[in-house]
Amino acid sequence: MNTKNIMIVGVGGQGSLLASKLLGRLLLTKGYDIKVSEVHGMSQRGGSVVTYVRFGDKVYSPVIDKGEADYIVSFELLEAARWTEYLRPEGKLVTNIQQINPMPVIIGAAEYPADLAAKMQSAGIQVDAFDALTLAEQAGSSKAVNIVLMGHLSRNFDFTLDEWMDAIEKSVPAKFLELNKKAFMLGREA
């Protein structure tokens, strides 16, 4: 199988590391070669962060380059727009519609572009935008956006629901398991 590429992008502190952990656990049980590349350190302080997940028969590079991503999963709209060059022509963007102002916007040095989802669509990008934050709150915590997004992404893959649930069980603490399972299902059915 050719290498599949998934990018998880967002704002430092939004929980992208748990999303990539979940994907890693799932893919491992399927016997793939896998590389997951994360960002630690300074960017985690509210900066733009990206995690690369690659799987296939044999994966060499730990990162995904421009024009290579099969999926970009974004926690935030501006971050989705920042990385679209990384999508393959037939790639798909799955994004939360939440907007978080970066510091240049907060202090008035830049503007948050309007109607980004529509603009990305008219630029020819396959955009699947939805309100993951509200669903996470419905599940019981705004912090579950990461699992809601994974639930929504899961619709694009042939892995069974049991396989996903098994990976969730291995990735989250027991006391948050029910919350996360609910968040996953809300995302999957959205």
Next chain:
Amino acid sequence: MKTLMLGNEAVARGLYEAGCSFVSSYPGTPSTEITEAIARYKEVYAEWAPNEKVAMEAAFGASLAGKRSFCGMKHVGLNVAADPLFTISYTGVNAGMVIGVADDAGMHSSQNEQDSRHYARAAKIPMLEPADSAEAIAFAKLAYEMSEQFDTPVLLKMCTRVSHSQSVVEPGERVECVKEYVKNPSKYIMMPGNAKKRHPVVEERTKALVEWAETAEINRVEDGKDHSRGIITSSTAYQYVKEVCGDKYPVMKLGLIWPLPEKKIRDFAASVDEVVIVEELDSFIEAHCRDLGITVKGKEIFPCIDEFSQNLVAEKLGEVAPCAGCRVGDAIPARPPVMCAGCPHRGLFYTLAKNKITVLGDIGCYTLGAVAPLAAVDSVICMGASVSGAHGFTKALEGKADGKTVAVIGDSTFMHSGITGLVNVAYNESNATIIIVDNSITGMTGHQQNPTTGMNLKGDPCTKIDLETLCRAVGIRRVRVVDPYDLKQTEDAIKEELAAPEASVIISRRPCALLKYVKHNKPVKVDADKCRSCKMCMKIGCPAISMKDGKAMIDNTLCTGCGVCTQLCHFDALKEAE
């Protein structure tokens, strides 16, 4: 059983399996998780040292005592530890000793982009360079074998993309390994008479290592179909080459990056029409090939700046790279890292900026005091440089800088190398004002304990170094503590200490808002009717505050209720919740 492991966790696993039983490190991105991971193995003693020099010397002591030891650090940390490095090369080891160093090409979280491979050659210490997590385990184990076989410390060189990538590994079992300590003054006392005898031993050792490198399996050739070109590479650059070229060209993948083989490289060069060296940062393999008189292409094609990627390698090798995807037309604003909502450093930097004070900054989360809108910092060089720099700045201007210049340094960084600068301030009597921002943790690298926190790496309570007592003992008479959430108290203290005719230390003390034990207040409330859109509250660069329809708005999911913004509002529009 196969599992996914982060490169740094894999190094820790390799150390563990090799019977390593003593670890001393200082945290630094991207190296930190090696030591955090090995601390979870109960068979291994692991500690955070105050700095990398101390860590390396402690690891040497443990090796001398007969235990396999390790110290880990980031690339700039190796500069701090360079002094022992060059001399333990001469003494060699008793039990095996491995030094982990992680470079940061692309400067994801660093102040420079130095290439640690030069240290291996300069200190004449072999350096292994894994390219993924499986190699990280294997090379960590091999490093101990080499260390004891060749009587040398061994450098294990990581980089951001190997350290912070997970890949598939198959963990093995631990093997215990202990040696006797035998007194041997001519080997371990490096005074001139002994060192003169040890230096030739080091040169002979390097020759033996070159011989080893000629046949070592970790320096392997992967054949390719097209011999018009051969590629020599290592680490992540190898991964990019294979990603792009597959088995098109023969590839020599080097696992031992110093010393490099000679015959093996000559034979490889003779088997292909042209040799291309693909290596990140400096010309290192390339320089070696040129020394051997082999014509190669390297830095004339590839940059010595930033990290590589598969598309860059494809472009430089003339291979096909995928076309970039679509972009939206609008400019996408940057999203630089910022101080978190509730960060105790914010009130301090606001006060310094407001009073137009020259700030010699340092390395840590508080480096972000340099970012707009606070923009409160004038220089940042390396760990500890704020204190020594403020001393020099104040002395050089012979009184003209008095009352206008401070150093700002974190608790962990102060213990790392600020304290020696403070000794200089006291001893040479400058009128410097030193502010220690004590957030009770090592923040930027992800919450590591340090000598001032009262907890050790294993999470047990331990001796807590008292900063006030320490500064007074050094000879600073004026030492005071402020709460940076209280802007008036902070400003008064800064003004008074700047006016004082002698050196002083202000400890700005508040635990990091991200610490689990820190209780947050309810979010600040906005009274929109009272808000006059003056944007005073925007001057502190808090990510929880923004303007919407001309009125201040608080993001309740981010706001910790620290109350700093409420002290700035002249119109009573921002209020702390009851």
